[in-house]
Amino acid sequence: MKLKGTQILLKILEEEKVEIIFGYPGGTVLDIYDRLYKSKIKHILVRHEQGAVHAADGYARATGKVGVCLVTSGPGATNTVTGIATANMDSIPLVVFTGQVPTFLIGNDAFQECDITGITRPCTKHNFLVRNIEELASTIKEAFHIARSGRPGPVLVDLPKNVMAAEINYDPAKIKFRNYDTFHKPAPKKMAHVYEMLAHAQKPLIVTGGGVILGKASAELTALARRYQIPVTGTLMGIGSFPGMDPLWLGMLGMHGTYYANMAVSHCDLLIAVGVRFDDRVTGTIDTFATNAEIVQIDIDPSSINRNVVVDLPIIGDTKATLKDMIKFLTEHNYAPQASYRKEWLDQIAIWKEKVPLSYCRDGRFIKPQHVIETLHKIAQGNIIVTTEVGQNQMWTAQFFPFDEPNTLVTSGGLGTMGYGLPAAIGVKCAFPDKHVVDIAGDGSIQMNIQELATAAQYKINVKIVLLNNGYLGMVRQWQELFYEKRYSHTDMTYAPDFVKLAEAYGVVGLRATKPAEVEKTLREGLAIEKPVLMDFQVSREECVYPMVGPGSSISDMKLGTREMIN
Amino acid sequence: MEKKEHIISILVHNKPDVLARIAGILGGKGYNIESLCVNTTTSYEISKIVMTTIGNQATITRIENQLRKFVDVIAVNNLTNVESIHREMILVRLNLSADSREQVTKTIETYQWKVIVSADAYVILEITGDKPQIDFALARLEPLGIADITRTGIIALELEN
Numbered sequence: 001m002k003l004k005g006t007q008i009l010l011k012i013l014e015e016e017k018v019e020i021i022f023g024y025p026g027g028t029v030l031d032i033y034d035r036l037y038k039s040k041i042k043h044i045l046v047r048h049e050q051g052a053v054h055a056a057d058g059y060a061r062a063t064g065k066v067g068v069c070l071v072t073s074g075p076g077a078t079n080t081v082t083g084i085a086t087a088n089m090d091s092i093p094l095v096v097f098t099g100q101v102p103t104f105l106i107g108n109d110a111f112q113e114c115d116i117t118g119i120t121r122p123c124t125k126h127n128f129l130v131r132n133i134e135e136l137a138s139t140i141k142e143a144f145h146i147a148r149s150g151r152p153g154p155v156l157v158d159l160p161k162n163v164m165a166a167e168i169n170y171d172p173a174k175i176k177f178r179n180y181d182t183f184h185k186p187a188p189k190k191m192a193h194v195y196e197m198l199a200h201a202q203k204p205l206i207v208t209g210g211g212v213i214l215g216k217a218s219a220e221l222t223a224l225a226r227r228y229q230i231p232v233t234g235t236l237m238g239i240g241s242f243p244g245m246d247p248l249w250l251g252m253l254g255m256h257g258t259y260y261a262n263m264a265v266s267h268c269d270l271l272i273a274v275g276v277r278f279d280d281r282v283t284g285t286i287d288t289f290a291t292n293a294e295i296v297q298i299d300i301d302p303s304s305i306n307r308n309v310v311v312d313l314p315i316i317g318d319t320k321a322t323l324k325d326m327i328k329f330l331t332e333h334n335y336a337p338q339a340s341y342r343k344e345w346l347d348q349i350a351i352w353k354e355k356v357p358l359s360y361c362r363d364g365r366f367i368k369p370q371h372v373i374e375t376l377h378k379i380a381q382g383n384i385i386v387t388t389e390v391g392q393n394q395m396w397t398a399q400f401f402p403f404d405e406p407n408t409l410v411t412s413g414g415l416g417t418m419g420y421g422l423p424a425a426i427g428v429k430c431a432f433p434d435k436h437v438v439d440i441a442g443d444g445s446i447q448m449n450i451q452e453l454a455t456a457a458q459y460k461i462n463v464k465i466v467l468l469n470n471g472y473l474g475m476v477r478q479w480q481e482l483f484y485e486k487r488y489s490h491t492d493m494t495y496a497p498d499f500v501k502l503a504e505a506y507g508v509v510g511l512r513a514t515k516p517a518e519v520e521k522t523l524r525e526g527l528a529i530e531k532p533v534l535m536d537f538q539v540s541r542e543e544c545v546y547p548m549v550g551p552g553s554s555i556s557d558m559k560l561g562t563r564e565m566i567n
Numbered sequence: 568m569e570k571k572e573h574i575i576s577i578l579v580h581n582k583p584d585v586l587a588r589i590a591g592i593l594g595g596k597g598y599n600i601e602s603l604c605v606n607t608t609t610s611y612e613i614s615k616i617v618m619t620t621i622g623n624q625a626t627i628t629r630i631e632n633q634l635r636k637f638v639d640v641i642a643v644n645n646l647t648n649v650e651s652i653h654r655e656m657i658l659v660r661l662n663l664s665a666d667s668r669e670q671v672t673k674t675i676e677t678y679q680w681k682v683i684v685s686a687d688a689y690v691i692l693e694i695t696g697d698k699p700q701i702d703f704a705l706a707r708l709e710p711l712g713i714a715d716i717t718r719t720g721i722i723a724l725e726l727e728n
Contacts, residue, residue, distance in 0.1 A: 117584065118584075118587070121584070121587065121588055121591055122591055122592075122595055125638075126637075126638040129584075146638060180638060301636070302632045302635070303629065303632035303633050303635075303636055306625075306628075306629075307629060
């Protein structure tokens with residue numbers, strides 16, 4: 001069967017069960033868009049290509065499927081870079097199709113030409129420039145395979161216009177590509193080693209990370225922790241992999257981790273890290289991180305092991321398969337924690353929890369951002385997926401919104417990309433139209449991709465934005481307050497649009513709350529309206545995120561804000 | 568940890584951007600490629616890259632792990648810690664003058680260097696050896712007046728696989 005490049009692309013997208021593409025047309029992809037006009041695959045026209053990638057990324061994080069984008073060459077392609085780097089840092093499977101000028105013009109500085117494979121080489125898992133029609137089908141197939149196999153990641157496929165217009169005899173049986181699946185099953189002797197370590201440990205602790213969510217290993221991790229009463233803390237990316245309402249959950253560790261999580265890390269004698277790469281925001285100064293503990297690190301990617309923290313027992317393996325093996329081995333060998341030791345450890349943690357719980361000072365006059373987040377959790381009743389922007393809004397969400405399920409917190413962890421939350425929420429809502437999808441935002445971040453309100457309005461994608469509006473770039477201001485003697489250099493953002501009017505201008509509902517008494521009513525109203533809604537909460541301006549571990553400090557050395565006197 | 572030279576042998580699919588990826592991962596982490604040799608193997612589809620870089624063992628291990636993650640990398644071997652032989656080659660052009668001709672001819676004979684082009688005004692030598700041997704030859708060639716030189720990167724092969 002003779003097919004054009006554009007037909008082959010759509011055929012394979014259908015075979016890969018792609019339901020939705022986030023994209024933006026342009027000169028070099030006109031032929032593809034012409035095919036798309038008659039296709040069953042849904043396409044969402046974003047208002048900026050960065051939004052397309054974040055939306056596909058949000059869709060991928062919430063569903064576990066590969067997110068797909070389609071953009072034109074040159075500026076269309078370069079606009080995707082921040083989104084691709086965001087997905088790359090958090091190992092999110094994406095396939096990004098970029099248009100390219102015809103192969104005979106490549107290298108000529110043609111109109112809207114850029115070397116996008118060169119630009120994205122360091123921030124993709126892999127990328128391809130398709131040089132001829134013969135390799136088109138296998139390259140697209142391979143791109144999807146690479147994106148989702150092993151440690152997932154974004155793959156970019158650059159499609160020159162003439163390749164897509166060329167014709168070839170398409171034979172699916174002839175599509176061949178290599179298998180990159182880096183599936184590892186750990187050696188049994190590693191399990192014996194873990195058993196030994198657990199048998200000797202008096203104060204074990206699990207650290208769960210993004211690898212548990214990506215590896216769909218939450219059930220196994222939860223079973224392991226509950227069966228053997230091992231407390232669990234998590235990285236930002238690990239939130240939701242263990243139930244946030246479980247008494248064994250200690251919340252997030254690290255720079256804005258809970259007091260008790262950071263104390264547990266510093267005092268534990270065995271730390272089992274699962275799908276964690278020990279980012280500097282997690283460890284604080286490396287020399288003082290978990291100094292009393294032997295460390296087991298389970299990760300699918302050998303390059304994540306021993307990179308930042310030197311571990312005692314590295315286990316290279318798929319998180320789900322490894323945890324399954326571990327539970328099996330421990331069960332077969334009748335592992336049981338020594339009751340007295342475990343009680344002592346859990347009692348100690350309970351004391352820390354009681355001594356410094358997560359808290360904030362309530363105020364009758366001003367809305368506290370933490371109060372907004374707690375109230376949102378209360379009224380959403382679990383039927384919610386939350387995205388965030390980056391900064392204080394993100395950290396308060398991680399602290400004050402308990403997530404019980406994996407894939408329900410969608411946030412840019414590694415790269416920390418402002419402007420992520422709104423387009424990501426649009427992607428999530430496309431996959432889960434019946435759930436509340438709420439972007440918890442700050443007034444700085446939201447302005448970085450505010451144009452996507454038009455996308456939400458056009459397609460009636462009813463995302464909700466909870467804007468914690470303090471008129472500052474809040475997290476940077478917090479650092480200036482704490483470490484730069486309150487010199488608020490270029491962080492005051494009081495000059496901003498009237499967000500309610502702006503929302504209305506986009507065809508979106510705008511609501512505003514200025515007093516604590518209005519918080520719950522506004523949230524209930526906002527969630528109930530069957531339209532995209534932006535809720536502008538004018539919050540207390542100089543609220544800080546606590547606890548906080550200062551730069552260059554040990555994670556046991558925390559600033560506790562108003563509770564400082566206790567420590 | 569002690570920094571030393573590491574010779575890393577990498578088997579890759581022979582594709583246009585493979586070398587750029589490998590150079591990128593080293594350059595991005597601040598490592599200089601001290602020497603580099605690339606060519607196809609018995610199969611045109613597969614190339615072998617032999618490169619040397621300086622670093623401590625932990626960092627080199629990290630680089631090796633990063634390299635192994637590349638889709639087009641088939642195998643990565645650090646030849647520094649296994650028995651292996653190493654060779655480099657230089658091509659040297661020495662200009663000849665009435666004054667130098669006798670001295671040059673005598674030196675070439677003494678060290679039994681291979682002359683591959685001999686003309687009235689110059690000779691071109693081909694010398695192979697390991698790094699100390701090449702350095703030794705260069706020290707002897709220097710006084711004779713080197714007009715131009717090309718030195719390959721190190722190639723290396725394990726004694727046993």
